[in-house]
Amino acid sequence: MKLMAQLAMVMNLDKCIGCHTCSVTCKQAWTNRTGVEYAWFNNVETRPGQGYPRQYQDQQRWKGGWTLTKRGRLTLRSGSRFKRLLNIFANPDLPTVADYYEPWTYDYDNLLSAPAMDTTPVARPKSLITGEDTAVTWGANWDDDLGGGPQQVSRDPVLAKLSAQVKLEFEQTFMFYLPRICEHCLNPSCSASCPSGAVYKRSEDGIVLVDQDRCRGWRQCVTGCPYKKIYFNHKTGKAEKCTFCYPRVEVGIPTVCAETCVGRLRYIGVVFYDADAVLAAASVPDERDLYPAQLGVFLNPHDPRVVAEAERAGISQEWIEAAQVSPVYQLIVDYQVALPLHPEYRTMPMVWYVPPLSPVVDALAGTGHDGENADNLFGAIDALRIPVEYLAELFTAGDVGPVRAALRRLAAMRAHMRRVNLGEPVAPEIAESVRLTPTEIEAMYRLLAIAKYEHRYVIPSAAGADAHRLDALATGCSLDSDGSPGMTAFDVMDGKFHLTAHPSDTNGAAAPADKARRINLLNWDGKSTNGLFPAVPISNGPVSNGQISHGSATNGAEPVAERTR
């Protein structure tokens, strides 16, 4: 057994209102640069819908993720390593800008500089790639809220997998939102397809990152990732991806998308797993066994043997305790209401989803039934083929069993809590019908509905993981070193930040010259407004954006000589 720790996320889809706040704040923090205008490390797509990039789930076409060879061995769907190398000069499975969208801006200046005339001047759309006039024909969420109607929506690759009859019932339209980030997979096919070995999984927390210095621009990872969560920076010629906001989680605060989520529907926590069991679990022959197989890889942090193994692996007490109260582990393993997105890609994704019950409730309410009644809800979950079959295609490779079970638990919670709230006598059989006790169901309710910040985000600091290492440093005052208890989270953040302001992360040429005047959300912890607003009038000379006390490195103002030392 090789015990490893993974930072994972769960999103409760019932609560997502599709506001895109997470996407926008993520973009402000990470991809408001030339070359990655089209990159949305976090995107929110309407389901049913085509997703972003268009139809990325059609793996016949994009060849992402893993598949089994005839002999049952795990191999990249896009072909053997040798085949990947032969295709290195022109990757046949690479989406182009047309599959994302051509990023654009508007010629706003024309509104001010146009001469006086009878008609109102217009701001024409300009391509951010060529600088020429462009026609805006697609975007990152073009089919938002089923926009474009059946013509667009019917191109959803997940819909195509459903039986014809279910598709016919499509008139009874349902929809929900699916926010997506990189899955920080246990078996990342992006890393496996990188010829340079630049895409790596961090052994301390499982975050998957691209080493900007080692990436050589072979763009095989874009194909390798079935979720299309690696983006090629067309300016710098390097791959970029969601970083799980590592500078933030290293100091114990949640990712920007989670921090700013309006619905408060994201949970972050530690999961222990057995790295030696991953390959076997990812290679089970039947796709529908992948979800249970992945559950089997996770280790119970309350088991004394697991704790002993974690200690032996050098994992600090802080991390072990965090794993024991991990909201993610509870939702995935204890309550089994969270499910993985597309386990059939065999990457063992680590961002899981609580499926939405609301389409079922809406369907019930629409027919005049009581959408809070347990029997009605159970009956509807069993009777309604959409959305259940659709959800099963998303979360369990088409197996409706686990989806029904998760929905039944949510339904039971709903019915139980209504009785509690209305002061009616509690009916224990509701909880028992989903194999929970009333106490458990109320604990689940608290976690899903009203959990506070510190219960939704249980993130041990990286400094904690380093404690044993720092202790070992016998020389010098421990208060002097980075990450020691004498420093505040922000002191450490400053250091991390330097990494993102460093040219190896945001190429000097690609980083906008006026970056300092831009809004900075990456280190926002919700406690102050520092960095949220540009503080200095544009015309002022020396740059200071109110960030000084938190480290000037964020200003990107480091002298060139410093970089190369």
Add this chain to the structure above:
Amino acid sequence: MTGLLWVTVPYVAFTSFLLGHIWRYRHDQFGWTTRSSQLYESHLLRWGSPLFHFGLLAVLGGHVLGIAIPASWTAAAGVSEQAYHLLSVSFGTLAGLATVAGLGILLYRRSTVPAVRKATTTIDKGMYLLLSAAIGTGMLNTVGSNLIGGGYDYRATVSPWFRSLFTIHPQPELMAGTPVSFQIHNLVVLALLGLWPYTRLVHVFSAPLGYLTRPYVVYRSRDANHPGARRYARAWEVSAPPSARR
């Protein structure tokens, strides 16, 4: 003049090639990339790029055979001059044609697809110019002198001269009487070598052959990135000691 052209110029080019690569590898890992433009355009690239790259690899292989291996060795191995000539010209022409066709498609793509044209830098243009000239003159030599003309035995002059550069006794006089087209080809290639480390051609030295043998998933410890172990000096300052801040 002979000394300048065939001793000084090559050594300057080699020095630039060598030191340039070392300098760039040490200081510009981030800039070390193919800077692929496939994201903009895929259809033309899928024809042009493999034709060009595989063709050029074959051409390079041919050059290694023709330059590095002395004629006496092939003769000793029992390959007659005619047989060698036939082989080198036929394979050289095939590989050259693929390269030229590929380059043609790539240049057409670069100049007509707006996004790709926009992404072309000045140094790219210089590089393309030299590369096209090198391939053009090379093709001229193979097809013009060797196939149509009577044939020119460069293995008696150009190859030994090139090898002599790597001994301490360069022999520029060997190049004195060579056909002008060969001389131009050599000079263009030397210029290209000199410019090489400053262009995206550096990606040649990142050919990822290790991929075939390494484990699929790469694990790395965060410690490598830890501030304490950072390769660069810390550019930020703690504004006040932690105690003074509370």
